[in-house]
Amino acid sequence: MPNISQRNQSSVAGPYFVDQLVCNGCGICVLLAKENFRSDNDGLAFVAKQPRGSKQEACCAKALEQCPEFAIGKVD
Numbered sequence: 001m002p003n004i005s006q007r008n009q010s011s012v013a014g015p016y017f018v019d020q021l022v023c024n025g026c027g028i029c030v031l032l033a034k035e036n037f038r039s040d041n042d043g044l045a046f047v048a049k050q051p052r053g054s055k056q057e058a059c060c061a062k063a064l065e066q067c068p069e070f071a072i073g074k075v076d
């Protein structure tokens with residue numbers, strides 16, 4: 001379960017976040033949600049842009065589901 005207190009501080013504020021202590025830098029989220037996830041200088045993912053619109057939301061939801069480390073979280 002991703003822990004928001006371990007949120008990658010490079011991320012923009014908003015519902016989606018990446019737990020930087022759990023992320024392994026595989027890049028799957030960056031491939032699945034190109035508009036929203038990026039890799040930082042350490043190769044770990046962060047949320048560059050929170051999703052806007054149903055297409056980006058669907059991509060981010062897929063990234064959350066597909067992350068092999070369960071490092072992506074979403075808060076309300």
Ligand code: SF4
Pocket residue numbers: 018022023024025026027028029030044045066067068069070071072
């Ligand atoms: S899919 Fe998960 S483990 Fe892979 S880079 Fe993204 S957040 Fe990190």
